[in-house]
Amino acid sequence: MGLFYNKKSFRHGVHPPEQKSETNQLPIRQFGFAPLMVLPLSQHIGAPSVPVVSEGQEVVRGQLLAHSDGYVSVPLHAPASGVIRKIGEVPTVSGKKTKGIYLETFPASGQEVWGGEKIDLDSASPEEILQGVQQAGIVGLGGAAFPTHVKLKVPEGKSCEILMLNGIECEPYLTTDHRVMLEQDADIFMGIRYLLKATGAKEVIIGIEANKKDAAEHLAALIPDDLPIRVEVVPVKYPQGAEKMLITAILGREVPSGGLPIDIGIVVVNVATAAEIGRLLPKGRGIQERVVTITGDGIKRKGNYLIPVGTPIRYVLEQVGVEEGLAEVYLGGPMMGMAISDLSIPITKGTSGVVVFTKKKVKQDQRIYPCIKCGACVSACPLSLNPSELGILAQAEAYEEMATKNNLMDCFECGSCAYVCPSNIPLVQYFRLSKKMVRKNNK
Amino acid sequence: MQQTTLHISTSPHLSKGVSTVGIMQNVVWALIPVSLFAVYAFGWSALLVLLATTGSAVLTEHMICRWSGKTSTVDDWSAVITGLLLGLTLPPAFPLWMAIIGSVVAIAVGKMAFGGLGKNVFNPALVGRAFLQAAFPVAITTWSPAFAPERLQSLHPSTMAAPFMQPAVDGMSGATPLSAFKFEGINTNTMELAMGQVSGSIGETSALLILLGGLYLIWRGMMDWRIPAGILLSVAILSALVFAIDPVSYPAPGFMLFAGGLMLGAMFMATDMVASPMTNAGIWIYGAFIGTLIFVIRIWGGLPEGIMYAILLGNALSPHLDKLVPRRVYGHLKTKKS
Numbered sequence: 001m002g003l004f005y006n007k008k009s010f011r012h013g014v015h016p017p018e019q020k021s022e023t024n025q026l027p028i029r030q031f032g033f034a035p036l037m038v039l040p041l042s043q044h045i046g047a048p049s050v051p052v053v054s055e056g057q058e059v060v061r062g063q064l065l066a067h068s069d070g071y072v073s074v075p076l077h078a079p080a081s082g083v084i085r086k087i088g089e090v091p092t093v094s095g096k097k098t099k100g101i102y103l104e105t106f107p108a109s110g111q112e113v114w115g116g117e118k119i120d121l122d123s124a125s126p127e128e129i130l131q132g133v134q135q136a137g138i139v140g141l142g143g144a145a146f147p148t149h150v151k152l153k154v155p156e157g158k159s160c161e162i163l164m165l166n167g168i169e170c171e172p173y174l175t176t177d178h179r180v181m182l183e184q185d186a187d188i189f190m191g192i193r194y195l196l197k198a199t200g201a202k203e204v205i206i207g208i209e210a211n212k213k214d215a216a217e218h219l220a221a222l223i224p225d226d227l228p229i230r231v232e233v234v235p236v237k238y239p240q241g242a243e244k245m246l247i248t249a250i251l252g253r254e255v256p257s258g259g260l261p262i263d264i265g266i267v268v269v270n271v272a273t274a275a276e277i278g279r280l281l282p283k284g285r286g287i288q289e290r291v292v293t294i295t296g297d298g299i300k301r302k303g304n305y306l307i308p309v310g311t312p313i314r315y316v317l318e319q320v321g322v323e324e325g326l327a328e329v330y331l332g333g334p335m336m337g338m339a340i341s342d343l344s345i346p347i348t349k350g351t352s353g354v355v356v357f358t359k360k361k362v363k364q365d366q367r368i369y370p371c372i373k374c375g376a377c378v379s380a381c382p383l384s385l386n387p388s389e390l391g392i393l394a395q396a397e398a399y400e401e402m403a404t405k406n407n408l409m410d411c412f413e414c415g416s417c418a419y420v421c422p423s424n425i426p427l428v429q430y431f432r433l434s435k436k437m438v439r440k441n442n443k
Numbered sequence: 444m445q446q447t448t449l450h451i452s453t454s455p456h457l458s459k460g461v462s463t464v465g466i467m468q469n470v471v472w473a474l475i476p477v478s479l480f481a482v483y484a485f486g487w488s489a490l491l492v493l494l495a496t497t498g499s500a501v502l503t504e505h506m507i508c509r510w511s512g513k514t515s516t517v518d519d520w521s522a523v524i525t526g527l528l529l530g531l532t533l534p535p536a537f538p539l540w541m542a543i544i545g546s547v548v549a550i551a552v553g554k555m556a557f558g559g560l561g562k563n564v565f566n567p568a569l570v571g572r573a574f575l576q577a578a579f580p581v582a583i584t585t586w587s588p589a590f591a592p593e594r595l596q597s598l599h600p601s602t603m604a605a606p607f608m609q610p611a612v613d614g615m616s617g618a619t620p621l622s623a624f625k626f627e628g629i630n631t632n633t634m635e636l637a638m639g640q641v642s643g644s645i646g647e648t649s650a651l652l653i654l655l656g657g658l659y660l661i662w663r664g665m666m667d668w669r670i671p672a673g674i675l676l677s678v679a680i681l682s683a684l685v686f687a688i689d690p691v692s693y694p695a696p697g698f699m700l701f702a703g704g705l706m707l708g709a710m711f712m713a714t715d716m717v718a719s720p721m722t723n724a725g726i727w728i729y730g731a732f733i734g735t736l737i738f739v740i741r742i743w744g745g746l747p748e749g750i751m752y753a754i755l756l757g758n759a760l761s762p763h764l765d766k767l768v769p770r771r772v773y774g775h776l777k778t779k780k781s
Contacts, residue, residue, distance in 0.1 A: 011773070016457050172457065244773065257774035327450050334456040341449045355456075362450065369463040369519060370561030375667065375721030376461075383773040386765075388721060407772045415455030422463040423561075429453040 003220035005210075005233045010248040012382050013237040014416045016172045016335065018211055023295050024175040026303040028183055031289075031319065033080045033105045037310030038090050038346040039065065040100040044139040045146045046072035051101060057084045062114035062285055065101055074137045074147050077286030078114075079308035080105040091345050093331050093338045103310065116284040121193055129198040129281070136280040137287045137349070142166060142177075142241065142270035143332050145350030148277070151269070152198050154262060161265035163201035164250070165192070165274055167208040167215065168234075168241035171333025174353045176291040177271050179304045181208070181215035184275040185222050191278030192227060199267050204229040206271070207246050209236045238335060239414035243268045245382055257410050292316075292347060296330075298323050298356030307347050314343035316354060325358040335415045369423035377417035377427065383410050387417035387427050394430035399437045408434055466665045466716075467520035473656035474527055474711065480652050481645045485535035485587065486594025488602040489645045493530040495539045499546040500526025507555045521560050525549050528568035528711060531646025532704065532751070533575070536587045536599035540606040541579050545571040565758040566715040569751050576751070586619050589648055619643045621703045622747040643703065650706040657710035666714050669723070673730015674709040674737070675700060681738040693742065705737065708750035718758040724768035725761070732764075733757040 042048035049066035053059060059078040066076040082105035090100030119132035134149040154160045165188070169177040181188065192204055208216040210233050220231040234240060234249045244255045247266055255261050261268050276287060288308055295302045300321030307316065313329065330337035331351050347354075377387035385407055393402045402408040411431050418427040482490045504522040508515040516522075529549050533542055549571025557563045575583050587599060620643070646653070660666035682699040699705070704712075713719060713733055720729045733753045740749025 014459070016459075248773075254774050256776075257772070259774070328452065328456065329449055330454075330456055334454075336454050337456065338454065339449070339451045339456065341451050343449075357456070362452075362456075366452075370559065372463055372466070372561050372716045373719075373721055374466070374716040375726075376459075378721045379723075384770050385772060386721070386770075407775070410772060410774065413454070419455045419457060420459045420461070422461045422466055424458070424462075426453050428455065432453075 002223075003216060003231045003233070006250075007235060008249055008252065009235055009237055010240065010245045010382055011384060012380055012416070013239065013245070014380050014419050015236070016238055016419060018236065019173045019295075020175050020178070020211060023173075023293050023302050023304055024178050024212075026175075026179075028179050028291050028304045028306050031305045031307040031311065031316075033308060034311045034315035035105060035107075036085070036312070037079055037082070037103040037105060037308065038100060038312055038344065039076060039079070039103060039310040040090050040092050040098050040346070040348060041066055041076065042092075042098055043076070043145060043309070043348040043350065044074050045144070046070075046074075046150075048099060049073060049076045051087055053084050053087075053101070055084050055087055058082070059084060059103070060114050062116075062288060064116075064286065065103075068134060072147055072150055074134055074139055074149075075286065076101075077137055077288055078103060079288040079310045082106050091342050093340055093345055093348075095341075113283075113285055113288065116286070118284040119194075119281040121190075121197070121282070124197070126198045126200065129194050132281045132284075133194075133198070133277060136277070136285065138273060138276055138280070139349050140270055141272040141276065141290060141349065141352065143171075143336065143350055143352050145348070148269065148273055152195065152267060154199055154267070158262055159265060160199040160201045160262060160267050161203070162251075162267075163192070163195055163199055163204045164246065164261075164266055164268040165204065165206040165271050166241060166243070166246055166268055167206055167212065167219075167271040168246055169212070170209060170236075170238045170241035171335055171337075171353070172238075173295050173355050174293045174333045175295075176293050176304055176352050178212045178215055180272045180275050180291055181212070182218055184272075184279070185219055187275035187278040188219070188271055189222070189224055189227065189229075189278065190282070191274035191276070192229065194277050194281055195267075195269060195274060196227075201267065202228065205250060206231045207240075207250050208233050209240060210234065211236050239382060239416060242382070242412060242414060244412075257407070287349060290347070290349060290351070292351055293353040294320050294356075295353065296334075296356040297361045298326050298329075298358045309347060309349055311347045312344050313340065313347070313354060316347065317343065317356070322356060323358055325360070326356060327359045327362045328357045330355045330357075335419065336413065366424060368425055371423055371425060374422060376420040376422065380416040380420045382414065382416060383407070383412075385411060387421075387431075390434075391425055391427050391430055394434045397437075399434050399441065402434050403438045408438065411435070461664060464519055467524060469660060469663055469665050470524050470711070471520060471527065473660050474524075474531070474646075477531065477646050477649060477652045477656055477707075478527065480649050481531065481535075484589040484594075484648055485645060486591065486598075488587075488594070488599045489535040491539055491598070491602055492533055492535065492537050492542050492645060493527060495542045496530035496533070496546045497523055497526035499543045500529070500550050503547045503550040504555065507551060516559055519560055522550060522554075525554065525567045525571075528566075528646075529571045531707060532568065532572050532644050532712075534583060534586050535645050536585065536601045537582060538579075538601050538604040540604070541575060541582055544578070545575040547571075548574040561717055563717050565755055566712055566718050569712060569755050569758075572751055573755060586643060589643075619703065619747065620698070621741065644707075647704040647707045650701040653706040653710050657706075657714075666710075667716075667719070667726060669726045670714045670719060670730050671709040673727050674713060674734040675705070677731045677734025678705065678738050681735065682742075685742065699738070699741070703741075703748045704750040708737075708754055709733075712750070713754045713757060715758070718761060720761045720765045722765045722768070722770055724770075725765040728764045728767060729757050729761055732760065 553567030553570030
């Protein structure tokens with residue numbers, strides 16, 4: 001099917017400096033085990049997992065630590081061999097403490113992994129594959145951390161025509177998907193086989209931005225003859241990695257407001273998630289580690305590292321070295337990632353990057369000026385909302401009006417509006433809060 | 444690793460780097476060549492008018508902030524623009540005391556009464572000018588010619604006129620190209636207009652420098668090119684149309700574009716971000732509306748020039764123009780009325 005370059009795109013969007021060149025040439029390197037792993041039971045959207053181990057119990061790498069609680073939930077596996085030190089409160093990126101497990105690793109914890117029930121591609125039914133994906137603890141590795149098996153389940157009365165692999169990675173600084181596409185091609189194609197069977201899709205499109213041509217060419221050259229795969233290269237623009245934007249950029253179709261891609265016959269899966277499926281399911285393993293880009297001007301040895309889930313950020317930063325004047329640490333990319341204040345927060349399944357800025361790099365003038373109605377946000381919003389008007393309404397606490405008349409609930413907080421705002425108005429923060437208030441009032 | 448205090452901020456953690464203060468400052472930089480040329484063309488009187496309007500605008504905003512117990516907002520530089528723009532729309536020999544009153548009105552009524560920067564409905568400089576037009580109709584239409592030989596040696600007698608005294612009528616009063624055309628049927632060479640070798644308001648004489656200042660701001664991404672484009676295009680199209688029908692009684696499109704305050708108004712007045720629309724359709728309608736109105740006033744109205752009223756009317760309509768053509772939000776089939 002091959003490789004296609006196109007000029008198509010979605011409406012609006014922004015072009016933040018890409019800053020990917022410092023890490024996109026660096027191969028993925030294995031990280032060591034931290035002495036103490038911190039494992040929140042909720043590393044995904046949905047119900048937290050339920051521990052099946054007890055304090056003081058010895059576990060081996062890959063062993064089930066907590067099973068899923070219901071359908072929208074995934075289990076948790078041991079990232080290393082060791083002893084369960086404590087089951088209690090752990091710090092998370094949201095600032096709140098949640099229930100989790102502290103695992104003290106054995107100094108000699110090896111790389112071998114405990115396997116469970118293998119999912120055979122040829123004999124497994126679509127339903128068994130979905131169960132296998134859930135049992136492997138797989139969530140969207142692009143950052144959303146939504147349980148993948150839920151996303152892959154095609155609802156009654158709908159059908160999946162196209163499986164889209166998201167290799168856009170539009171967040172500046174991050175290069176994990178880039179490296180995964182270059183280094184884990186076999187896993188990706190194996191993952192696609194499972195995904196095709198699970199969804200019943202007839203064709204596969206791998207969407208990649210033009211700043212990763214090498215990855216696009218690499219994958220296109222290796223497409224197995226029996227797989228209906230097309231690699232589509234699109235111009236660089238943020239936030240193209242958002243499902244809706246990706247679909248519109250490549251297919252010119254829009255996902256209805258409040259709906260999902262499956263409503264128009266599409267399922268979108270991140271490339272790294274596909275690779276994880278292709279790697280774990282044949283062996284019956286659970287997810288224990290993920291590729292994370294460690295970068296920013298505050299990092300000495302930038303790169304892409306395969307880091308065990310549960311590794312505290314402090315341990316990560318000690319290993320790679322940090323520069324003087326550390327000011328801000330973000331989990332995820334700098335556009336949508338969350339700033340953390342506590343370095344004992346761990347890498348979780350959804351952590352695609354750790355970006356560290358020194359004082360030099362952090363926005364200098366933080367003073368908020370009034371909205372001068374310059375309209376920059378209006379020309380930036382990929383959904384064609386009016387962030388200026390929404391911001392003024394948020395200040396007036398007119399949440400209901402924002403939702404009913406100004407489509408607040410469509411906003412997915414990409415941050416394009418706040419990125420261009422000359423007055424430093426914290427629009428994303430306003431909208432996050434406003435959405436919360438609307439949901440609360442509608443209960 | 445040493446203990447560090449980490450700063451927490453909300454996403455996004457990157458900024459495009461264009462700041463509100465930066466925009467304001469750059470508008471001022473863009474107006475500097477126009478102002479310098481105006482001083483060269485009209486002499487020290489023009490310089491004093493510009494200094495008086497700018498200084499009093501800043502001072503007025505500062506005092507109003509202080510009296511209302513708020514932190515002064517003059518460091519956002521927007522008052523400098525208002526003062527400078529007002530000065531540029533006045534005749535070179537305009538009495539300073541009147542100019543200062545105009546500046547006070549511009550800031551106090553045109554801006555602070557609405558709640559300060561971002562809240563004003565009209566371009567504050569034009570509010571000030573509209574007040575002066577109503578209060579001092581003679582002084583504001585008394586033009587002195589450019590490049591008068593004595594301009595850099597002495598001031599116009601009217602510049603220093605004492606408040607509320609009838610200023611001496613300037614013997615060298617020259618008609619502006621637009622009034623010359625309108626009332627006497629005299630055409631001025633477009634080249635002279637572009638280079639600023641004619642009489643008129645302080646800042647409207649060199650269309651070329653105004654254009655360059657505007658292009659600089661467009662290049663820096665600090666001005667919406669669609670607004671001047673909409674205004675200039677609609678004036679050009681309409682005047683080309685009537686000129687094609689009757690080249691004797693109607694002025695040439697080139698004259699229409701380069702004469703009077705059109706260039707200054709289209710580039711620096713109508714583009715006041717606060718008082719202009721934000722949506723693509725709204726912006727084009729706004730430009731076309733102002734351009735058409737300018738054309739209508741100039742050709743058929745009682746006044747030789749209609750930029751000010753056209754822009755003020757456009758300002759008043761701009762919030763509605765944004766809603767006139769509803770934008771289709773992603774994923775919605777029909778446009779929702781907002």
